[in-house]
Amino acid sequence: xxxxxxxxxxxxxxxxxxxxxxxxxxxxxxxxxxxxxxxxxxxxxxxxxxxxxxxxxxxxxxxxxxxxxxxxxxxxxxxxxxxxxxxxxxxxxxxxxxxxxxxxxxxxxxxxxxxxxxxxxxxxxxxxxxxxxxxxxxxxxxxxxxxxxxxxxxxxxxxxxxxxxxxxxxxxxxxxxxxxxxxxxxxxxxxxxxxxxxxxxxxxxxxxxxxxxxxxxxxxxxxxxxxxxxxxxxxxxxxxxxxxxxxxxxxxxxxxxxxxxxxxxxxxxxxxxxxxxxxxxxxxxxxxxxxxxxxxxxxxxxxxxxxxxxxxxxxxxxxxxxxx
Amino acid sequence: xxxxxxxxxxxxxxxxxxxxxxxxxxxxxxxxxxxxxxxxxxxxxxxxxxxxxxxxxxxxxxxxxxxxxxxxxxxxxxxxxxxxxxxxxxxxxxxxxxxxxxxxxxxxxxxxxxxxxxxxxxxxxxxxxxxxxxxxxxxxxxxxxxxxxxxxxxxxxxxxxxxxxxxxxxxxxxxxxxxxxxxxxxxxxxxxxxxxxxxxxxxxxxxxxxxxxxxxxxxxxxxxxxxxxxxxxxxxxxxxxxxxxxxxxxxxxxxxxxxxxxxxxxxxxxxxxxxxxxxxxxxxxxxxxxxxxxxxxxxxxxxxxxxxxxxxxxxxxxxxxxxx
Amino acid sequence: xxxxxxxxxxxxxxxxxxxxxxxxxxxxxxxxxxxxxxxxxxxxxxxxxxxxxxxxxxxxxxxxxxxxxxxxxxxxxxxxxxxxxxxxxxxxxxxxxxxxxxxxxxxxxxxxxxxxxxxxxxxxxxxxxxxxxxxxxxxxxxxxxxxxxxxxxxxxxxxxxxxxxxxxxxxxxxxxxxxxxxxxxxxxxxxxxxxxxxxxxxxxxxxxxxxxxxxxxxxxxxxxxxxxxxxxxxxxxxxxxxxxxxxxxxxxxxxxxxxxxxxxxxxxxxxxxxxxxxxxxxxxxxxxxxxxxxxxxxxxxxxxxxxxxxxxxxxxxxxxxxxx
Numbered sequence: 001x002x003x004x005x006x007x008x009x010x011x012x013x014x015x016x017x018x019x020x021x022x023x024x025x026x027x028x029x030x031x032x033x034x035x036x037x038x039x040x041x042x043x044x045x046x047x048x049x050x051x052x053x054x055x056x057x058x059x060x061x062x063x064x065x066x067x068x069x070x071x072x073x074x075x076x077x078x079x080x081x082x083x084x085x086x087x088x089x090x091x092x093x094x095x096x097x098x099x100x101x102x103x104x105x106x107x108x109x110x111x112x113x114x115x116x117x118x119x120x121x122x123x124x125x126x127x128x129x130x131x132x133x134x135x136x137x138x139x140x141x142x143x144x145x146x147x148x149x150x151x152x153x154x155x156x157x158x159x160x161x162x163x164x165x166x167x168x169x170x171x172x173x174x175x176x177x178x179x180x181x182x183x184x185x186x187x188x189x190x191x192x193x194x195x196x197x198x199x200x201x202x203x204x205x206x207x208x209x210x211x212x213x214x215x216x217x218x219x220x221x222x223x224x225x226x227x228x229x230x231x232x233x234x235x236x237x238x239x240x241x242x243x244x245x246x247x248x249x250x251x252x253x254x255x256x257x258x259x260x261x262x263x264x265x266x267x268x269x270x271x272x273x274x275x276x277x278x279x280x281x282x283x284x285x286x287x288x289x290x291x292x293x294x295x296x297x298x299x300x301x302x303x304x305x306x307x308x309x310x311x312x313x314x315x316x317x318x319x320x321x322x323x324x
Numbered sequence: 325x326x327x328x329x330x331x332x333x334x335x336x337x338x339x340x341x342x343x344x345x346x347x348x349x350x351x352x353x354x355x356x357x358x359x360x361x362x363x364x365x366x367x368x369x370x371x372x373x374x375x376x377x378x379x380x381x382x383x384x385x386x387x388x389x390x391x392x393x394x395x396x397x398x399x400x401x402x403x404x405x406x407x408x409x410x411x412x413x414x415x416x417x418x419x420x421x422x423x424x425x426x427x428x429x430x431x432x433x434x435x436x437x438x439x440x441x442x443x444x445x446x447x448x449x450x451x452x453x454x455x456x457x458x459x460x461x462x463x464x465x466x467x468x469x470x471x472x473x474x475x476x477x478x479x480x481x482x483x484x485x486x487x488x489x490x491x492x493x494x495x496x497x498x499x500x501x502x503x504x505x506x507x508x509x510x511x512x513x514x515x516x517x518x519x520x521x522x523x524x525x526x527x528x529x530x531x532x533x534x535x536x537x538x539x540x541x542x543x544x545x546x547x548x549x550x551x552x553x554x555x556x557x558x559x560x561x562x563x564x565x566x567x568x569x570x571x572x573x574x575x576x577x578x579x580x581x582x583x584x585x586x587x588x589x590x591x592x593x594x595x596x597x598x599x600x601x602x603x604x605x606x607x608x609x610x611x612x613x614x615x616x617x618x619x620x621x622x623x624x625x626x627x628x629x630x631x632x633x634x635x636x637x638x639x640x641x642x643x644x645x646x647x648x
Numbered sequence: 649x650x651x652x653x654x655x656x657x658x659x660x661x662x663x664x665x666x667x668x669x670x671x672x673x674x675x676x677x678x679x680x681x682x683x684x685x686x687x688x689x690x691x692x693x694x695x696x697x698x699x700x701x702x703x704x705x706x707x708x709x710x711x712x713x714x715x716x717x718x719x720x721x722x723x724x725x726x727x728x729x730x731x732x733x734x735x736x737x738x739x740x741x742x743x744x745x746x747x748x749x750x751x752x753x754x755x756x757x758x759x760x761x762x763x764x765x766x767x768x769x770x771x772x773x774x775x776x777x778x779x780x781x782x783x784x785x786x787x788x789x790x791x792x793x794x795x796x797x798x799x800x801x802x803x804x805x806x807x808x809x810x811x812x813x814x815x816x817x818x819x820x821x822x823x824x825x826x827x828x829x830x831x832x833x834x835x836x837x838x839x840x841x842x843x844x845x846x847x848x849x850x851x852x853x854x855x856x857x858x859x860x861x862x863x864x865x866x867x868x869x870x871x872x873x874x875x876x877x878x879x880x881x882x883x884x885x886x887x888x889x890x891x892x893x894x895x896x897x898x899x900x901x902x903x904x905x906x907x908x909x910x911x912x913x914x915x916x917x918x919x920x921x922x923x924x925x926x927x928x929x930x931x932x933x934x935x936x937x938x939x940x941x942x943x944x945x946x947x948x949x950x951x952x953x954x955x956x957x958x959x960x961x962x963x964x965x966x967x968x969x970x971x972x
Contacts, residue, residue: 108886119930126963133457133781153936158824158887168818168944170492171622176482238432239482282443288477296492296620296944298819315450457781494816495946500806562756563806606767612801620816620944639774641724 007036018084019070026066026089030140030197031209031224031256032264033216034085041212046097046198049205057100058200061113065096068117076121091124091143092117094198098147098302101199103154104163112150112160119146136311139260140303151299168298174241181236185246189232193251194224197303201247213259220263227251227258227280234284250287253306257283260310275313282309331360342408343394350390350413354464354521355533355548355580356588357540358409365536370421370522373529381424382524385437389420392441400445412448415467416441418522422471422626425523427478428487436474436484443470460635463584464627475623492622498565505560509570513556517575518548521627525571537583544587551575551582551604558608574611577630581607584634599637606633655684666732667718674714674737678788678845679857679872679904680912681864682733689860694745694846697853705748706848709761713744716765724769736772739791740765742846746795746950749847751802752811760798760808767794784959787908788951799947816946822889829884833894837880841899842872845951849895861907868911875899875906875928882932898935901954905931908958923961930957 010017024039031042043063050059069092073083082088095116103109123142131138154160181189191206198205214221231254235245244250262276283305290301334341348363355366367387374383393416397407406412419440427433447466455462478484505513515530522529538545555578559569568574586600607629614625658665672687679690691711698707717740721731730736743764751757771790779786802808829837839854846853862869879902883893892898910924931953938949 115929115933122926122960122964125965126960129963130782134454149933149937152819152938152940153886153933155819155821155940156888156936157883158822160886162821168820170620171476171479172492173479173486174482235481238477238484240480278446281439285439285473285477288480289473290476292476292479293621296818297941312446312450315453316446317449458778494944495800495803496816497803497810498806559805562801562808564804602766602770605763609763609797609801612804613797614800616800616803617945636770636774639777640770641773 022070022074022084022086023063023066023089025084025086026070027062027086027093028212028216029086029090030093031213031220032259033213033220035216038212038216039086041208041215042198045195045202045205045208045212048208049195049198049200049202052202052205053200055100055200057105057109058097058198061096061100061109062093062198063096064110064113065092065094065117065120066090068092068114069095069120072118072121073124077125088121088124091120091140091146094140094143094303095120095147095150097199098143099150102151102162102165102300104161106159106161108159116146116150119149134315136314137265139307139310140256141307144302144304144307147302148299152297155298162298165298166295166300169295171292171295174239176239177242181232181242181245185242186229186232186236189235189246189248189251190225190228192246192248193228193232194248194255196248196252197255206248217263220259223258223262223276224255227254227256227262227276230254230258230277230280231284231287234281235287238284238288240288250284253287253301253303253309254280254283256303256306257309260306261313265310265314275317279309279313282312346394346398346408346410347387347390347413349408349410350394351386351410351417352536352540353410353414354417355537355544356583357537357544359540362536362540363410365532365539366522369519369526369529369532369536370524372532373519373522373524373526376526376529377524379424379524381429381433382421382522385420385424385433386417386522387420388434388437389416389418389441389444390414392416392438393419393444396442396445397448401449412445415444415448415464415470418464418467418627419444419471419474421523422467423474426475426486426489426624428485430483430485432483440470440474443473458639460638461589463631463634464580465631468626468628468631471626472623476621479622486622489622490619490624493619495616495619498563500563501566505556505566505569509566510553510556510560513559513570513572513575514549514552516570516572517552517556518572518579520572520576521579530572541587544583547582547586547600548579551578551580551586551600554578554582554601554604555608555611558605559611562608562612564612574608577611577625577627577633578604578607580627580630581633584630585637589634589638599641603633603637606636670718670722670732670734671711671714671737673732673734674718675710675734675741676860676864677734677738678741679861679868680907681861681868683864686860686864687734689856689863690846693843693850693853693856693860696856697843697846697848697850700850700853701848703748703848705753705757706745706846709744709748709757710741710846711744712758712761713740713742713765713768714738716740716762717743717768720766720769721772725773736769739768739772739788739794742788742791742951743768743795743798745847746791747798750799750810750813750948752809754807754809756807764794764798767797782963784962785913787955787958788904789955792950792952792955795950796947800945803946810946813946814943814948817943819940819943822887824887825890829880829890829893833890834877834880834884837883837894837896837899838873838876840894840896841876841880842896842903844896844900845903854896865911868907871906871910871924872903875902875904875910875924878902878906878925878928879932879935882929883935886932886936888936898932901935901949901951901957902928902931904951904954905957908954909961913958913962923965927957927961930960 011021024036028039047059066089070089073088120142127138154162191203192201194206195202228251231251235250257279261279286305335345348360352363371383390413394413397412444466451462478486515527516525518530519526552575555575559574581603585603610629659669672684676687695707714737718737721736768790775786802810839851840849842854843850876899879899883898905927909927934953
């Protein structure tokens with residue numbers, strides 16, 4: 001605990017350490033943690049994954065997005081404790097991962113990440129005020145709305161090239177495929193599903209992200225892993241496209257749903273476990289639905305299935321959050 | 325009245341009769357009635373219509389959906405009087421009609437109806453809390469959102485085959501057609517429009533559904549019939565596709581709008597009649613708009629035009645509901 | 649000031665002058681002004697622009713829409729001061745401009761404008777009640793929602809011919825084009841952008857509209873002009889389609905955003921200028937995003953980018969509206 005103590009002292013005495021602390025916490029908040037060490041492990045996992053995919057810009061985008069969002073919030077936000085906990089950084093972090101994943105490299109890409117980081121803070125403030133009436137958290141909705149806007153706009157602006165977006169098309173049925181998922185498909189689907197929270201597929205990064213969770217909370221680590229595993233199995237059982245499953249594309253929203261419903265918003269217990277299980281099932285269905293919904297628009301669903309399912313379950317059962 | 329009295333006694337003394345009562349009331353609530361006999365006539369009409377179309381699964385789906393939704397609500401809902409009035413059953417009933425209409429037969433279809441019935445209760449609770457601020461009822465929105473999610477997801481999951489969904493396509497103008505609707509087209513459009521509330525086309529079922537309404541309220545029966553007739557005539561006058569009109573596809577939402585605005589939420593009178601007339605006109609326009617909106621997604625508009633128009637008119641004029 | 653005094657006297661003593669006054673103010677409210685003389689200049693600009701494009705029905709539609717909306721509101725609305733200020737007329741005015749722009753001439757077109765004018769009042773009342781919880785104004789959302797509904801419906805109703813709507817298509821990237829905007833493209837983009845608020849492209853009309861603004865407020869005139877100029881330059885810098893830019897299609901929403909954020913809802917000052925600048929940038933991005941979003945539906949984005957960006961910024965920063 002001495003090291004943590006020192007860190008807290010350093011942050012109190014130096015503006016640079018305080019900024020670094022907020023940036024690391026911002027990254028850890030992507031998975032609802034408030035811990036600079038978890039954030040550091042997450043950043044290492046992101047750099048590993050991004051370089052592994054030959055897209056280092058994803059990692060640098062994450063860093064830039066977190067810094068810009070945290071910095072913008074430092075200028076305009078009055079709720080300093082939320083700021084220090086990284087609650088204005090995580091949406092910027094995800095925007096910084098998403099834009100370089102789908103747009104091709106250019107100066108304007110970095111401008112977009114910067115603008116997106118700032119925009120994410122404004123969307124966070126606006127959505128918070130909108131949702132306060134129902135005591136709902138904004139979750140990653142600011143990331144989703146900001147990124148969708150910029151990706152949709154990239155079709156209209158030729159200097160923002162949507163080179164890596166899915167081609168817009170008419171929805172059509174996934175072809176029937178024979179057989180079950182193999183064990184290796186299930187394992188890669190699960191672990192790459194964890195890494196897909198940051199929009200890349202990498203087994204080792206997935207393990208590192210889980211370890212990062214484990215530093216703060218073993219319960220969150222277990223929920224994240226089991227959420228991803230369960231989602232992978234359900235998607236397989238429903239006959240989803242096996243390539244998407246093993247790339248982790250049916251699991252990443254479920255990771256967040258499981259951690260959110262199972263450990264953040266509710267007190268652990270049997271009721272909460274059933275609730276979390278339902279949440280994961282609904283998230284997989286919502287993932288399938290959003291894939292179809294967005295096919296004619298040529299944009300990805302990001303973490304919207306997670307956001308919608310959590311809002312739904314929290315609205316339906318506000319008592320479970322604070323039983324007393 | 326002796327028979328009703330006995331029925332109430334039976335329900336009080338036997339859990340089985342109470343469950344049957346709730347299920348029948350749940351079916352009658354699809355058209356805003358709270359009467360087990362109306363529910364029984366509705367179920368007879370549904371079985372007639374479903375067997376008439378060669379799709380018995382639609383009728384059994386209705387039954388399953390109503391039972392599952394009512395049963396799930398019995399486990400989790402605290403508002404027992406709403407439960408007993410069937411207010412947690414009608415959305416499940418409609419989901420049970422819709423899924424077998426659009427998806428092909430499989431074990432997973434029955435799993436989906438079960439999941440959909442449960443989901444409809446959760447969506448009802450969530451939406452109720454959301455809309456309470458404006459004193460709006462959820463209407464059939466839980467049915468629409470749940471069914472849309474499952475139908476959209478059916479494109480992504482090969483074990484849920486969307487065999488009978490409209491093919492996703494680009495919106496294009498309906499071709500101009502000469503002449504007026506014949507009297508027989510108007511009559512079938514109107515009566516099949518009533519039966520289309522449960523997603524099938526059957527003149528005799530439509531008559532039986534109106535009779536079922538008449539048992540509880542002659543005013544509701546008249547409104548339902550006139551709403552369907554008026555919507556058919558307006559759609560004809562606007563030049564909608566004549567096949568859709570005579571299949572009742574422009575009338576079913578208007579049936580619900582007319583009953584809701586004319587008898588449930590407002591006190592009868594001249595003002596309410598004008599209001600209901602406007603509601604029917606707007607519902608037909610909204611039906612046309614939703615048909616275009618959903619064409620690229622390959623899903624049907626269900627009763628969303630009714631829901632939106634009622635919300636609009638109730639929001640615009642809250643006073644007309646309780647004039648004192 | 650003697651003439652204004654007389655005008656007020658005339659309006660007080662004659663119902664006809666009062667109605668004319670409300671109609672003119674309704675037109676001036678399209679750009680947030682409450683001045684019959686501004687409304688008169690706007691109508692002159694509209695007639696000039698409509699005849700210039702060979703579409704006189706656009707001008708007569710504007711007139712009809714404003715009169716019907718104001719008249720309907722006079723029958724059903726209790727807030728008489730809002731009525732007299734033209735706050736129930738401007739959405740009807742815009743609907744009257746939009747429908748003849750996109751639909752071909754027919755008797756039903758005039759019926760639609762009349763219905764649309766009435767509907768705009770109901771949507772205004774409904775949305776006002778919905779948004780009151782967050783103290784948000786409806787802006788031009790009633791115009792957008794009503795017009796979208798009628799345009800989408802026009803695909804389904806053969807007697808409402810959507811002859812001049814964009815063809816529904818899959819989104820695809822705008823082709824890269826070499827070089828910068830010329831000075832004349834920037835000037836026409838800016839001034840036609842002002843005229844595009846009323847859905848036509850006309851430099852002289854744009855100038856006249858700015859003069860109409862200037863009669864009431866020079867600050868509003870400057871903001872409108874600078875908003876249009878800035879939006880044109882940003883769209884050019886992002887590589888938007890040059891034909892759309894010089895037709896003013898990237899500027900009209902920004903005109904409204906600039907006037908709304910810079911002069912109506914906020915007190916002038918440096919903070920507000922930065923805020924307005926951000927609003928214009930976000931409006932251009934939102935314009936690009938909506939263009940893509942609506943491509944598969946074959947309908948235009950109208951002023952939705954302006955509405956959304958203003959709601960976003962007003963939600964995020966309610967204090968800036970009334971700093972004390």
